[in-house]
Amino acid sequence: MNFFIIGIGGFCGAISRFYLSKTINNMFQNDFPLGTLLINIIGCLLLGALMSYVVNHQLSKHGLTIFLTVGFLASFTTFSSFAYETLQLLQTSQLRLAVLNVVFNLTIGLLATTLGFFLINYIYKKELL
Numbered sequence: 001m002n003f004f005i006i007g008i009g010g011f012c013g014a015i016s017r018f019y020l021s022k023t024i025n026n027m028f029q030n031d032f033p034l035g036t037l038l039i040n041i042i043g044c045l046l047l048g049a050l051m052s053y054v055v056n057h058q059l060s061k062h063g064l065t066i067f068l069t070v071g072f073l074a075s076f077t078t079f080s081s082f083a084y085e086t087l088q089l090l091q092t093s094q095l096r097l098a099v100l101n102v103v104f105n106l107t108i109g110l111l112a113t114t115l116g117f118f119l120i121n122y123i124y125k126k127e128l129l
Contacts, residue, residue, distance in 0.1 A: 001063075002063075002066055005063050005066050005067045005071060006066060006067070006070050006071040007071070008067065008071065009066070009067040009068060009070065009071015009072040009074075009075070010071045010072070010074065010075040011075075012071070012072050012075075013071060013072035013073060013074065013075035013076035014075040014076070016072075016076055017039055017075065017076045017077075017078060020035070020038075020039060021035035021036060021039055021078070021081075022035070023035075024038055024039075031089070031092075031094060031097060032097050032100070032101065033081075033082070033085040033089075033101060036078050036081045036082050036085055036105075037082075037101065037104055037105055037108075039076065039077065039078055040077050040078060040079075040082060040105050040109050041108050041109060041112045042076075042112075043073050043076050043077035043078075044077070044108075044109040044110070044112040044113040044116070045112040045113065045115060045116040046073060046116060047069065047073050047077075047113060047116065048112065048113035048114060048115065048116025048117035048118075048119075048120075049116035049117065049119060049120045050065075050068055050069060050073070050116075050120075051069070051117060052116065052117040052118070052119075052120035052121045052124070053120050053124070054069075056120070056121065056124040057124075082101070082105050085101065086098050086101050086102055089101060
């Protein structure tokens, strides 16, 4: 049953990533892969928040948790796209943009995951008081 849940979540995440990335890139047409960056940041923020909630409510084996984490968010975030777009920037001698892409995806992604985790943790702890 988990394979089905993961598959449906993956399908939804991939479709969402495709359309959101396309929309962002059409809105801001430039050489920098902004769509992938924003999707990775959103995905990191959501994963951090979700995992904080899951940990606080002991829901790690819940079907919805599996759907959202292993399914939806795993296919929504785009590490392979990030890597390929960075390679394209390097191949077209856009070293500055390639470095910025790596730095932004890694640092802002980690910060967004941390923010999401601690934000939900803070809200959850506040509800307990």
